[in-house]
Amino acid sequence: MKVLPLFLVLFSTYFVTATLVSNGYQPGDKATDFKLKSVDGKMYSMSDYQKAKGFIVVFTCNTCPFAVKYEDRVNDLAKKYKSKGYVLLAINSNDPEVQPDDTFEKMQAKAKENGFAFPYLVDEGQKIYPQYGATKTPHVFLLDKNLVVKYIGAIDDNADDASAVKEHYLENAIAALESGKDPSPAVTKAIGCSIKAKRKA
């Protein structure tokens, strides 16, 4: 009789872990497109950008301190790479019912205050982030023009101090694509806030 509860616990633990960790893209996978609403009220898809050389998909949110530390850098990257043909799209997957700081109105206020030069999209129903395997904010996915994932992870190696960055991971990855090479490293790790969704298990 003692075994049954233990088995159930192990079984359910496996399920929770599997849902949260194992799914998601690896470099080389083809990413899904989406049709999400931005803070300007319009819908955006990657297929809208037929001439794009690639896409910088950034999972972010309004208040995570790590996401906030990178806001200016994300904005600068959006502007810098737009002219080079790379479209930056930011997605907020936090459920405002779980995290009230991430309502649509607050996203609009943030985009306005910071002069976001990129679409800041709502992951309505939290359906996109699990497909990508985004687990935190910020979490970056660099895609080529065919939506193939080329790089996943951090923007650079110094969240605290932009001027002290030694490794510009994302920019190096884009440079690799420009040279027709695969980024190396193709995956990096960094601290971020977990994405706020209702628990399923």
Add this chain to the structure above:
Amino acid sequence: MKQLFSISLFLLLAQTSLAQQPLVFEKFDDFEKAIIKEDDNVYVINFWATWCAPCVKELPYFEKLHQENKNVKVILVSIDSRKDFEKKLLPFIERKKITANVVMLSDIDYNTWLPKIDKDWSGSIPATLIISGKKRSFAEYEFEGIAELNDYVNSFINLNK
């Protein structure tokens, strides 16, 4: 005599408060040597930060685990910024009356050390590592209550007996 007493009292108090002060590791390698041990003990190592809401929410469960389960050693690893040690971390520990062992790991070269804790850890917090000897288990999610945390710890212990 009175002076000797005062000095003794002062030293005693100083030692007590020093004992409570969290250790700060600025380099992961130092942290690893001091904290990640592969011996017969069961270590429950939680990664958190004062600014991380779900981390703060589950800390009381780890504190309870520390108080109620003498078979495990709970270590709360704050990844707050080094500069927030005095102004944020210390007051937080005092306010929340945390008695479990707290250490600060302020090494920001995350890409190098996150995989050393767990190769699949993408970096989201809270996250919890359980170690006993060569066996490890890693939870990249928050615990909803003390029951869930106890279940997780006990499953690990039972599996690895």
